[in-house]
Structure formats: C-alpha cells, structure tokens
Amino acid sequence: MGRLIQGQWLTDDKLAELEAKAYQASGGKFERGTAGFRNWITADGSAGPSGTGGFKAEAGRYHLFAALNCPWAHRTLIYRQVKKLQAVVSLSLVAPLRTDQGWVFDRNQPRFRDELYQLNAMYELYLKANPEYSGRVTVPVLWDKQQQTIVSNESSEIIRMFNQAFNHVTGDTQDFYPQALAQEIDELNGYIFHHINNGVYKAGFARTQAAYDEAVTGLFTALEVLELRLARQSYLLGEEITEADWRLLPTLVRFDVGYFSAFKCNLKMLRDYPNLSRYLKALYRVPGVAQTVDLDIYRAGYHSKSPLRNPHGIVPAGPVPALY
Ligand SMILES: N[C@@H](CCC(=O)N[C@@H](CS)C(=O)NCC(=O)O)C(=O)O
DSSP: OOEEETTEEEOHHHHHHHHHHHHHHTTSOOOOOOOSOBOOOBSSSOOOSSSOSOOBOOTTSEEEEEETTOHHHHHHHHHHHHTTOTTTEEEEEEOSSOBTTBSBOOTTSGGGOOTTTOOSBHHHHHHHHOTTOOBOOOSOEEEETTTTEEEEOOHHHHHHHHHHTTHHHHOOOOOSSOGGGHHHHHHHHHHHIIIIITHHHHHHTOOSHHHHHHHHHHHHHHHHHHHHHHHHOSBTTBSSOOHHHHHHHHHHHHIIIIIHHHTOOOSSOGGGOHHHHHHHHHHHTSTTTGGGOOHHHHHHHHTSOBTTTBTTOOOOOOOOOOOO
C-alpha cells in the first residue's frame, strides 16, 4: 500500500512500524483517517462549505479518478451515472488491486489506463497537486484540469457536488438530498457509516478479538434494524431513493462475495435478509448502476494476497451471488 511523506513514496515495510504504533494506541481498533482536499465545485464557482472557491461547474473541466473495488469511490461512480454526468466529468479507473506503489494504472488494460496524463500511479497525481504532500493516497479523487489540482478526495462531499452543482449543465434535476429530509439523511448516514460502511472494515481489520466482536455485533444489529425498516417502505427514507440509499449500496453489493468471508462478517449473508435483498436488487436495476458493479473484481480484490488476512491469496469460489 504505502503512503506519501513530504512528497516521497514510502512502501509498507517502512510504514509498518508507524502503523503498529497507531493500532497499539487504539487498543487494536482500525481507525480511519480523514481526507486532505476538501474544496467544492459549485454552480457559480463560489466557495462551498469548506476549502476555497474557484471551482465552477463546467462541462469537460473535471476528471474523476476511481477504483472499481473501492466502496467509497463506488458512490461517486454511481452518482456520475445516475446524475448523467458521464459526458461532463471524464473518468480514469486504476487497476482494482493495490500494490506496493499504492493504486496504479495498467497500460496493458485499456479499462485501467489513465488517458488524461498517462499516469503510472495515483501518488503522481497527488504530487502534481502538491509536491510536498504527506498522507494517504486514496481514491476517489476529483481533479480540476484547469487549475491542475485536486478539488476533493472525500467521496461523501463529491456526491453532494454531483447531486446539484452540474444541474444547469446536464438538465438533470433529480435531488437525492432534498432539504426537507437532510437532517434525517445525515443521521442515518452517520449510523450506517459507523456500523455498516466502515463497520465491515472495523471487523476485517481488527487486531484483537474484542475489537472484532464489537464491530461484528454492531454491524449485524444495524443490518437487522435496516431489514425491519425496509419491511415498511421501499427505500431507507420512504418511497424515493435518497443519498442514504446510494451510500449503502456499495457495502451491500460487496457483502456476500467480499466481506462475508474476507472480513469475517459471517453471522448471516445479505441474501438471508429478504427485504435488504429486494432493496439491493431494486437499486441495482436503476439505469446506469449495473455498469458500476463488478462482483468478480470485488471477490478477487477482497481476497487478494495479504500477509495478515490471506497470506496465500486464495480466492474462494463462492458464493454465487443472486443480484439479477
Ligand atoms: N475519505 C475517503 C476514503 C477513501 C478511501 O479510504 N479509499 C481507499 C480505497 S477503498 C484508499 O484509497 N485507500 C488507500 C490508502 O489508504 O492508502 C472517501 O470516502 O473518499
């Protein structure tokens, strides 16, 4: 994996000591860091809730860097489809497997080539934005071709920009974050992030039994809560799809093929929940969404070789998911 420290790429062996100290300080719990670039694209270029202004929504100006296997990047890919931004915001996909150089592109596979700058690795993009950058090199990244810098590397904010900043460009006015539901969506997002989106990682990356037990209990309790909620209504907030649904989908769609075995989230499979399964299929059928999903990549990605979790890199054959 590795990380940039003052503009230098450091591989995992050099970082292992640093990381072990962080786990020691947290009692074996996995703790997620925060993203470093937090500007906003707005319809008129005025500043958003954080960062600086100057990022006006314009066709052709911005580029999204994403990984198909990354659930956070997945949100942004979904929004690019459902908000009809394919022709407005261009896209590069990294190869769906992290290496000791972090996320890299693959010139031999057209799907995973960077046509914008012919980059070899994502860290080169971070260095283009800031040659002295220190921190994790994460996807997704929303890039401004005009100012040659990163607008944002925080998926929860990129989807809010995609939700409305480009409406005048695309003519698409669907609103997945309506003002009247904003508070309820935020509260549910917080709950789902803590127990489900990040809950699977807390289970999978735990280094003590207690940390794993806590995460897995929280995760399955939350799934039961949502299962009950979906007995009364089609989507999390009622009969209309909202941001809360789009943020849940990437975790649900990876559950049976990835988290169940690779992260030991195995009290139940997602398919054992009738309402969540029906709900997942309904979201999957929204035009454009299926193109953002690749179960074989998830299965291979979550079971890739890892000295801690899967030393031989054996990819399990099942389960065969029932998505369609
Ligand atoms: N805050 C970020 C987190 C994104 C994130 O953690 N991405 C992972 C891939 S799933 C990543 O790129 N990790 C690289 C690393 O941690 O070095 C977001 O939600 O956009």
